[in-house]
Amino acid sequence: MILIVLCSIVVLAICIERIYTLNPKKIAPPHLLATVWKQLKRGELDAPRLRTLRDSSPLGRILSAGLSNAYHGRDVMKESIQEAAAHVVHELERYLNTLGTIAAVAPLLGLLGTVLGMIKVFAEIMAQGTGNASALAGGISEALITTAAGLTVAIPALVMHRYFTGRIDAIVVELEQETIKLVDALHSEENVESGS
Numbered sequence: 001m002i003l004i005v006l007c008s009i010v011v012l013a014i015c016i017e018r019i020y021t022l023n024p025k026k027i028a029p030p031h032l033l034a035t036v037w038k039q040l041k042r043g044e045l046d047a048p049r050l051r052t053l054r055d056s057s058p059l060g061r062i063l064s065a066g067l068s069n070a071y072h073g074r075d076v077m078k079e080s081i082q083e084a085a086a087h088v089v090h091e092l093e094r095y096l097n098t099l100g101t102i103a104a105v106a107p108l109l110g111l112l113g114t115v116l117g118m119i120k121v122f123a124e125i126m127a128q129g130t131g132n133a134s135a136l137a138g139g140i141s142e143a144l145i146t147t148a149a150g151l152t153v154a155i156p157a158l159v160m161h162r163y164f165t166g167r168i169d170a171i172v173v174e175l176e177q178e179t180i181k182l183v184d185a186l187h188s189e190e191n192v193e194s195g196s
Contacts, residue, residue, distance in 0.1 A: 066084070
């Protein structure tokens with residue numbers, strides 16, 4: 001039971017932290033790309049502004065990586081964006097493995113508690129016989145409580161793991177769309193300028 005209680009505390013802490021961290025507006029601020037594009041058109045995107053952009057949000061980090069390599073060609077820019085995006089996605093997925101592991105292990109801990117409890121009940125039967133039915137029933141119910149506790153921790157952990165995975169997938173799609181817009185806008189402009 002102690003392990004199951006510890007698991008429940010860890011699950012609760014991860015869920016609170018992830019709900020706070022995986023806020024789409026914090027990860028990809030709504031008007032960030034438009035602001036960056038205006039600064040770029042005005043020629044205001046110097047090194048300090050790029051640094052500020054990189055530190056502002058995960059999307060800002062990806063955009064600044066691309067903009068830092070924008071003049072090395074489309075392929076280099078896309079590669080640097082992909083590298084930065086891989087780091088961002090890794091940070092977004094932080095603690096999800098722990099949450100998934102707890103979802104898988106908690107029912108097993110409950111089952112282990114039940115098995116150990118049943119072993120005690122049978123040891124009691126061997127020592128005292130089956131005459132004391134209330135003691136046996138109490139021992140069996142005590143053993144089954146651990147399974148219920150394990151499932152009570154595992155089910156919400158599994159649900160939240162799936163929820164966070166879906167949320168991260170949606171955020172990653174949004175980040176990809178924003179960066180593709182930037183790459184296409186930058187390099188279509190270059191192609192127009194070089195064509196004229």
